[in-house]
Amino acid sequence: MSVLDGSGVLDGLDEFCEQALTAHGCPSASMAVAQGEELVFARAYGLADVAANRAATPETVYGLASITKSFTAIAVCLAADRGLLDLDAPLPGRHPWATVPTPRQLMQHRGGFPAYYDFHYSEDPSPIDPAAYCRQVREPGSDFEYSNLGYRELGRLLEQATGQPLRTFLREQIAAPLGLSSFDLADLPPADASVAQRYTPDGRSYPGCRSSVSSAGAGWATAGDIALFARRCARLLRPATAAAVLDAPPITDRLGYGLGRIVQRANGSVISSHGGGMGGVATMMIDLPDRELSLAILTNSTDKSARNAVVRHLMDALAPEFDPGHLQPVTDPAAALTLTPGSWTGHIETADGEIPLDLSLLTDGHVRVRLADLPPVTVPAVASRSWSIQLAADLQLPTRDARLNSPSFGLELRTDGTGLTGRAIAYKNGDREGLLGPYLVHPCRLRPNA
Template sequence: MLNGLDAPDALDGLDEFCARALAEHGCASASVAVAERDRLVLTRAYGRANVADRRPATAETVYGLASVTKAFTATAVCLAADEGLLDLDAPIPGSFPWTAPTPRQLLQHRGGFPAFYNFHYGAGPLPIDIDRYRTLVREPGTDFEYSNIGYHELGTLVEAVTGQDLGDHLRERIFEPLGLTSFGYGPTYPGAGPVAQRYSADGRAYTTCFTGHPAAGAAWATAGDVALFARTASRLLRPATLAAMHDAVPISERLGYGLGRIVSRGAGPVIRSHGGGMGGIATMMIEVPERELSVAVLTNSTDKAARDAIVGHLMGVLAPGFSGDHLNPVTDETRPTALTQSEWAGEIGTSEGDVPLRIRILADGRVEVRLAEGPPVAVPAVASRRWDLRVTAPLQLPTTDARLNSPCLGLELRAEPGRLAGRATAFKDGDRDGRLGAYLVHPCVLRSR
């Protein structure tokens, strides 16, 4: 029974629903927790934490959290600001083409860095150096772009001003004061508790994953500790800093992004949240302040479908009026492109030199793309609020980094007088074939032919 809820029996079917969701979506396991005020009122786990040895998931099973880590890193930055170790509005160290971004802008994903991730599944140094992509693509403060590079910068800043490794700092200054014992940080879980094996969308086990941006996604915890963190982290911060954390700059009609928190806008209950997803991980942390409730749903599959189904079921009971639109910060709705038949030629800029690119906009809503001297490929084209042309093509960018595991090419371009300008992205579309790759952004300029 959930004390204080209007319909305490409404979750009686939760076990059956979660078991069905795991089976329908091919997800190995899920761990669910609900906190009310300052205590856990529900902890459940379903499925297998490890399929090979048939080990069941339990409430004590630790899961990788992926980008839920950003909420922890943001809390550490705000705590350092409260202690006078950094200024949220002072430019960070470094040389940049515009004024350097501030911690507040980085926390809000408005620091000017591009989207990026890199994952490596073997020993030795990371083959893709994050510094090759650590460049501003717009003036800080001008627009939202979800960026792991920005949170990497924040983690480095916290380590510099505190003199501690970020994982140690998060454990000693945030989790231990809140009485949360399961926290871990790094490519593998450093604790002694049971850990959920991570699986691809089609059920293959992942090996240890290394990344160049751990401050954005390398935390581990139980669902219970994630739910309690969502409810109790506020006691660590000064009231003004806490208010700033939840003062979310709008990024869509339904959402804003504050300091490491996604905050809903408009109709329905106020929802503060952060989700996470990477190879073998799909997680969600939610707080409903007016109900004094928080929810954590952790799964060990790349496919987010089971996570989303369980979240929707729980939140439909706990927060009437909830919508999935309250959660996803990557919102750039597509529309038909308005560009007419034309031909364009130019370059994709990479650290290894420019790569020739030609496109031909066709009359049927498609674009013919030719990369370097390869054959052309015709693919569908759309536009969005931010871009006049968006294309995804099965073309390999011929750079060392992209050839590792990023076989697709994405183009996002704006129409400017006499040219199309924007970016070209090398990435891998999911992990049903192999493991998740890197997401690598490069500048791109095309001129009318």
């Protein structure tokens, strides 16, 4: 007997999902539920390809975005169980970092690296060198910071340790033993698969998207195979290693991040998950190991609203204790500014050289920013547990990489006793116009003006 029978979760589900897609402008959604190690439910709604009027089906393959990290993490754990690497030894080889992180730290997003992505839409390799941004911004093993760069290093480690391309290892050692026939790892979807076209929130289709961090987000699969992966993957690992996947240092007051999984422990039960989001992709994988139950919800729009609505609807019936933080963990909430007004001058370190920056904190909680020789702008600012000042502005960082498709500018700075240090960020604020661009973090240091 399926857990769905008598739960009420199927009552009105079709109507709810169709309304959610319409309300949030999402072309399609595919969902699946696995119980034990078998698929017990699979259904799809809407159009996988709007122009072709092609309906989504349970066999439709979707981009996974960051659910891919869970596959990479299981592969790292499997390689460790086979003696090919040590989860708690520093990465082998020569590295430019002051302290070399371990695979476990990287899987937990505690390797010391900042956020990063470099989406681009030509057939050529990325014009951005990720190594230029793979700088440690904190000591490995300290605070959590979600970082594709850490998973890039894990992908490189796996290829070195196994002697195989990451795509081959994932398909042969993870997907094949688990019976996941649809899974692939590639910038572009499998040529022989029925694939969901990806869309912006206002309905424009995405061309092929490439990135230099494929081990963090280049997976493809059906919802059914993601639900089965969530249920079956532990059987690939030694019991102690499978338990370590759910050993999750806290990232909020209710959630932790383990080895490629967000983990919640509530009322004696465990809920683990991983979501994904990028241009034209919003996905979610959830596993409830104590109930031998897993779910996958895959959609083909950048806007996560439809995905979130469907997830909440299902979890309200199946696991009411589900923390909505799984959908978007807030690890460093905003707070009021407490820094004394003043002015600072310094620079941003980039691969193109130092970029001048002047900052003035005003008495009304706004900050006047002058970047290079651009006209100054005044914008509101906040603080947080980690930062004394956080702000965003419509300013173009004048570097070759940022000019490609990162027209917005952010600052995250903290006092260090002699001034302000932190980071300047070049990014694109969503894809309501154009396509999602790179997210590039640069060190920044400012000193107080006399």
